[in-house]
Amino acid sequence: MIPPPTSTTLITLxxxxxxxxxxxxxxxxxxxxxxxxxxxxMILNDVAVLQQLQIVQKIPIANMEEDLxxxxxxxxxxxxxxxxxxxxxx
Amino acid sequence: MEEDGxxxxxxxxxxxxxxxxxxxxxxxxYIGNESAPMLMIFNFLFVSLIFPLNGTLKTKLSxxxxxxxxxxxxxxxxxxxxxxxxxxxxxxxxxxxxILSPIANLVWIVSFWSISLTALANxxxxxxxxxx
Amino acid sequence: MITKLLEVFFLILTALMTTYxxxxxxxxxxxxxxxxxxKKAVTVENTTYQPTVSTLIPARNExxxxxxxxxxxxxxxxxxxxxxxxxxxxxSTDDTGKIVEEYAKNYSYIxxxxxxxxxxxxxxxxxxxxxxxxxxxEIVLCFDADYYxxxxxxxxxxxxxxxxxxxxxxxxxxxxxxxxxxxxxxxALERVGGYRIDQQARxxxxxxxxxxxxxxxxxxxxxxxxxxxxxxxxxxxxxxxxRVYLAGYKVRYVNDAECYEEAVENxxxxxxxxxxxxxxxxxxxxxxxxxxxxxxxxxxxxxIDGLLLLxxxxxxxLIWISWIISVLLFFSKPPQxxxxxxxxxxxxxxxxxxxxxxFFEVGMGAYLDGRTRACWLIPLLIFMFLYNIVICTKAFTDxxxxxxxxxxxxxxxxxxxxxxxxxxxxx
Numbered sequence: 161m162i163p164p165p166t167s168t169t170l171i172t173l174x175x176x177x178x179x180x181x182x183x184x185x186x187x188x189x190x191x192x193x194x195x196x197x198x199x200x201x202m203i204l205n206d207v208a209v210l211q212q213l214q215i216v217q218k219i220p221i222a223n224m225e226e227d228l229x230x231x232x233x234x235x236x237x238x239x240x241x242x243x244x245x246x247x248x249x250x
Numbered sequence: 251m252e253e254d255g256x257x258x259x260x261x262x263x264x265x266x267x268x269x270x271x272x273x274x275x276x277x278x279x280y281i282g283n284e285s286a287p288m289l290m291i292f293n294f295l296f297v298s299l300i301f302p303l304n305g306t307l308k309t310k311l312s313x314x315x316x317x318x319x320x321x322x323x324x325x326x327x328x329x330x331x332x333x334x335x336x337x338x339x340x341x342x343x344x345x346x347x348x349i350l351s352p353i354a355n356l357v358w359i360v361s362f363w364s365i366s367l368t369a370l371a372n373x374x375x376x377x378x379x380x381x382x
Numbered sequence: 383m384i385t386k387l388l389e390v391f392f393l394i395l396t397a398l399m400t401t402y403x404x405x406x407x408x409x410x411x412x413x414x415x416x417x418x419x420x421k422k423a424v425t426v427e428n429t430t431y432q433p434t435v436s437t438l439i440p441a442r443n444e445x446x447x448x449x450x451x452x453x454x455x456x457x458x459x460x461x462x463x464x465x466x467x468x469x470x471x472x473x474s475t476d477d478t479g480k481i482v483e484e485y486a487k488n489y490s491y492i493x494x495x496x497x498x499x500x501x502x503x504x505x506x507x508x509x510x511x512x513x514x515x516x517x518x519x520e521i522v523l524c525f526d527a528d529y530y531x532x533x534x535x536x537x538x539x540x541x542x543x544x545x546x547x548x549x550x551x552x553x554x555x556x557x558x559x560x561x562x563x564x565x566x567x568x569x570a571l572e573r574v575g576g577y578r579i580d581q582q583a584r585x586x587x588x589x590x591x592x593x594x595x596x597x598x599x600x601x602x603x604x605x606x607x608x609x610x611x612x613x614x615x616x617x618x619x620x621x622x623x624x625r626v627y628l629a630g631y632k633v634r635y636v637n638d639a640e641c642y643e644e645a646v647e648n649x650x651x652x653x654x655x656x657x658x659x660x661x662x663x664x665x666x667x668x669x670x671x672x673x674x675x676x677x678x679x680x681x682x683x684x685x686i687d688g689l690l691l692l693x694x695x696x697x698x699x700l701i702w703i704s705w706i707i708s709v710l711l712f713f714s715k716p717p718q719x720x721x722x723x724x725x726x727x728x729x730x731x732x733x734x735x736x737x738x739x740x741f742f743e744v745g746m747g748a749y750l751d752g753r754t755r756a757c758w759l760i761p762l763l764i765f766m767f768l769y770n771i772v773i774c775t776k777a778f779t780d781x782x783x784x785x786x787x788x789x790x791x792x793x794x795x796x797x798x799x800x801x802x803x804x805x806x807x808x809x
Contacts, residue, residue, distance in 0.1 A: 200556065203532050303414075
């Protein structure tokens with residue numbers, strides 16, 4: 161048999177539920193406030209295509225697709241090199 | 251084929267652990283009517299979708315355990331809250347509880363699941379040499 | 383008696399929602415399983431099949447973005463002698479026409495059609511049909527003015543047409559202005575679930591991948607034989623998808639053929655866009671559901687998937703109905719078995735989070751895309767879902783009102799593009 165709850169229990173539980181819900185949404189709020197993965201996601205193969213065309217363009221994204229098994233370290237180095245070069249399109 | 255071997259092993263371990271956890275939850279007298287199915291759903295989704303991903307078995311099993319504990323804490327907290335508030339406010343709260351419980355019951359699953367996924371994605375990207 | 387009826391109705395709704403949930407679970411597992419396999423991607427070097435391609439770009443007051451897509455069209459790797467670009471300036475009142483004229487002067491393969499305010503059909507389908515009259519190529523490609531494609535997207539899309547049974551091919555859409563605010567970030571997550579998992583799985587399982595209205599290619603002869611786009615339907619893309627299937631052809635989805643889009647930037651614009659999609663989809667459901675069931679060109683699995691796809695925008699309405707019923711049943715002291723079923727309602731709710739993709743589908747798509755902390759935003763999709771319930775209900779009542787009273791309440795609310803995505807491409 162559960163004893164009848166007191167008003168202190170009620171207040172504590174209200175706070176408990178609110179805090180729990182806050183904690184559940186905390187990661188989302190953190191990512192909104194200080195984004196570490198805000199995108200946009202880099203569309204596939206664009207780095208490779210840009211190399212082929214010798215068009216130098218800075219794309220400020222670094223998410224690559226696992227499917228194609230891109231060697232991401234190489235891609236990162238290439239992206240760094242591309243970023244250093246002057247923009248030929250402007 | 252060699253590469254897929256560990257995924258199957260992880261899945262088998264995961265389902266085995268999930269089954270034990272679900273059995274313990276169902277046979278426990280301290281668990282509410284709604285909590286048990288929610289935790290079973292969590293275990294099933296978590297094992298079937300998280301365990302085949304890249305990452306160590308130890309990490310995945312730890313996450314599964316933490317998830318079950320989080321779910322238990324939330325469901326007991328919410329049940330106690332519902333009981334207490336209904337004691338003071340009666341039927342009005344019961345209606346509110348029924349309207350809100352579908353959302354409240356699964357909030358923790360979504361949050362926990364998304365954080366676990368990020369942890370695995372981070373470890374994968376770090377191993378691949380890319381910072382998120 | 384009423385309680386019994388409610389119980390039966392509730393059971394039917396639960397079964398329906400669980401069906402959708404299982405479908406999404408199968409989709410997620412399928413993509414996850416296939417993600418481990420290596421596949422050979424189509425590149426500029428290994429392309430052998432190069433049909434002629436006419437690209438249609440409808441544009442109404444798109445001065446902020448039209449230059450960006452036209453510039454990109456000139457950078458495509460596809461042979462220019464096999465390309466024809468037709469921009470339909472749909473009675474623009476800004477500088478869209480002038481910008482396109484400028485490009486048309488410099489590039490012979492770019493053509494512009496100016497439509498006057500009298501010719502303006504108020505729907506995108508009307509502009510596309512106007513452009514189709516000038517298309518001379520084997521394949522017709524469609525882009526919205528706010529899009530920005532991969533340089534080799536045409537090679538990737540047309541490669542699928544080697545199979546004569548393929549009538550149309552859809553590419554992937556990624557949100558360009560994702561970092562802008564909470565709306566764009568959540569829309570980006572919806573897109574990940576919708577394309578990376580949903581479309582990909584439907585293609586892998588031989589079901590019905592859907593044409594998205596942009597970044598897609600279709601055989602010109604097939605399109606002409608179908609009579610072009612249906613101007614009375616707001617979701618002309620979904621309508622076309624089903625007409626292609628009913629004609630005995632299939633649609634393929636190519637995940638590697640990617641394109642950026644500028645997503646809606648605020649809740650109001652989101653409302654307008656989704657309301658239009660919902661109305662259009664419901665129109666298609668009324669138009670095609672029976673035809674899909676009766677069709678001899680569709681396998682049973684395609685019929686089931688087609689029906690689920692056509693009726694997906696009714697589900698948010700059925701969800702709130704079942705939500706209310708569950709509350710009523712709770713107070714009528716239901717039997718134990720029904721009490722247990724009440725717990726499946728939240729599960730089903732989450733199967734429709736965001737743009738009708740459950741949280742695990744969105745999360746898995748983001749994971750496969752190599753995303754990390756973007757997943758943390760998934761719990762916020764619950765607000766998008768609640769918003770979608772209101773949107774779909776409004777769309778349904780509008781549609782019903784227009785059917786019953788014969789009032790023409792179906793109007794095309796065009797999405798305004800601010801060009802905010804430019805900063806993520808041009809430096």
